Amino acid sequence: MIDFVRVQPDIRWREEVSSAEVDALHAVAFGHEPTNRDWFAQMQDHSLGWVTARLVHDLVGFVNVAWDGGAHAFVIDTAVSPNHQRERIGSQMVAIAGEHARQAGCEWLHVDFEPSAANFYLRECGFSPTAAGLLRLR
């Protein structure tokens, strides 16, 4: 019998990552065309931090953590490569994001999500359901 040993991803906080890598992963995970967005510059200027997950050298997971500069941090852009979903990469990354937000003095970690991600955030990542609102501005 073959015993499959799953390689553990290398998960890091604020690792230097190329915008092209993040863009490609985001596009394949969310199912949109690639963009020319300069993710790394935007994250450095506006994020508390971000989490990357690599298998060997490939970027297979990403979480961006926006911040109000005080008590509130916001998980956005959570993406795991379709080839590696349901391998606990997403939940490990969100836990690391929460730990770093806590260390930065945040009291609350927010997220909003499509109904399809409810199990992931509420059951696996420990978020509580709450009322929230979203306004499309353009």
Ligand SMILES: CC(C)(COP(=O)(O)OP(=O)(O)OC[C@H]1O[C@@H](n2cnc3c(N)ncnc32)[C@H](O)[C@@H]1OP(=O)(O)O)[C@@H](O)C(=O)NCCC(=O)NCCS
């Ligand atoms: C949502 C997402 C980040 C989850 O990452 P992941 O690494 O696959 O999640 P995990 O392996 O840590 O998930 C563990 C658990 O979360 C739940 N879960 C994860 N994905 C799920 C899905 N598509 N449907 C239902 N439950 C899901 C399950 O309970 C799962 O446990 P199980 O595999 O034992 O059933 C990933 O599927 C993804 O990138 N999706 C596309 C982009 C997206 O929708 N991002 C979130 C919106 S903000």
